[in-house]
Amino acid sequence: MADAQAEGEGTRCVGCGGRVKTLFVQYSPGNIRLMKCDNCKAVADPYIECEFMIILIDLILHKTRAYRHILFNELSMGSSVDKGILYRSTLIHIALDAFRISFSKGNRAEGASSRSISSTISNCIEVVGDALLGNIIFMAMLFLGVRFILKLSFDVTRYRDVLFAVIISSYFKLFLFTMMVWEFPSSVILIVEMFVLSSNVVALRVVSQFPKAHCFGVCFMAHAAKYLTETWILRKP
Numbered sequence: 001m002a003d004a005q006a007e008g009e010g011t012r013c014v015g016c017g018g019r020v021k022t023l024f025v026q027y028s029p030g031n032i033r034l035m036k037c038d039n040c041k042a043v044a045d046p047y048i049e050c051e052f053m054i055i056l057i058d059l060i061l062h063k064t065r066a067y068r069h070i071l072f073n074e075l076s077m078g079s080s081v082d083k084g085i086l087y088r089s090t091l092i093h094i095a096l097d098a099f100r101i102s103f104s105k106g107n108r109a110e111g112a113s114s115r116s117i118s119s120t121i122s123n124c125i126e127v128v129g130d131a132l133l134g135n136i137i138f139m140a141m142l143f144l145g146v147r148f149i150l151k152l153s154f155d156v157t158r159y160r161d162v163l164f165a166v167i168i169s170s171y172f173k174l175f176l177f178t179m180m181v182w183e184f185p186s187s188v189i190l191i192v193e194m195f196v197l198s199s200n201v202v203a204l205r206v207v208s209q210f211p212k213a214h215c216f217g218v219c220f221m222a223h224a225a226k227y228l229t230e231t232w233i234l235r236k237p
Contacts, residue, residue, distance in 0.1 A: 012072040013037035013044045014065040017209065020044045023073060045073050059171070062198060067206045070168065077164050077207075086160070089167045096173040098131035100189055103179060104234055130233045138226040142166065145218030150210050161207055166219075169203035170196045197223050 013020050018039035024032045037044045047055055047069040058066035071077045075085055105127070146152050146162055172195045179188070197219055204215040 010072050010077050011044075012068050013040060013042070014047060014068040014073070015042045015044075016040040017068060017206070024048055045069055047073075059199075062202045064202060064206050067165075067169065067203055071165055071203065071206060075164075075168065077161055086164050086167065089164075093167050093170055093173065094128070094131050094135055096176050097134060098127045099176055099180075100173075101130050101134075101230060101233070102127045103176075104186070104189065104230075130230070133233070134226045134230050137229045138222050139163065141225040142218065142222040145221050146208070149214055149218050149221075150208055152208065162204065165203040165207040166200050169199040172196050172199060193223070193227075 011020050011023055012018065016037060016039050018037055020035065020037055022035045023045050024034050026032045032048075034043045034046065034048060036042060047058075047066065055066055055069065059070065102123075142162070143159055146159065147154065152158060172192055175192055176189075178184070200219045200223075201212065201215045204210075204219060205212055208215065
């Protein structure tokens with residue numbers, strides 16, 4: 001009998017958020033038994049047997065159970081496994097912001113042929129720099145909010161978990177890739193950002209276990225600072 005995730009560092013019950021040692025016991029390939037949480041006595045993580053589309057729908061519906069499954073049990077937040085995921089996700093996050101800024105500036109692909117190679121490279125560097133600046137402001141305000149609104153004492157691991165949750169919960173930014181193929185009105189960008197804000201609030205609530213109003217205040221402050229920074233960037237000559 002093989003015991004899967006028997007010593008999981010960050011595995012949690014998706015219902016109550018309590019730590020669990022084992023999510024399931026595997027007797028043979030394809031034959032598993034889901035374990036119950038010692039705290040709430042319910043199955044610790046029923047999403048283990050669910051298709052990805054069901055999990056995705058619950059994420060879109062902002063169900064905290066789905067966020068706990070992804071952050072703690074699927075991506076192993078709080079363990080050494082999540083470091084590589086955080087770095088890659090952050091790079092993708094910045095790249096998507098750079099594309100959004102480029103789109104907002106009107107730098108569409110059809111105009112690329114009229115520019116020289118040096119001009120295109122210079123423009124790409126400028127857009128990436130703008131995206132970096134916006135994200136630095138965003139992260140600074142996020143951590144300030146966590147420190148002074150949620151009043152969490154400074155701890156590198158705890159703050160990294162907050163950043164991890166916020167970056168991962170910004171998954172809806174991937175929708176921006178479709179704008180490279182199909183034409184969408186610019187208002188779609190605002191809709192995507194509003195969805196990302198609400199998703200960040202749920203993820204922060206799952207990680208910090210603070211009331212929704214406090215988490216909304218932190219996320220709104222960070223997004224507002226980022227928005228004002230990017231508005232100033234877009235108005236530069």
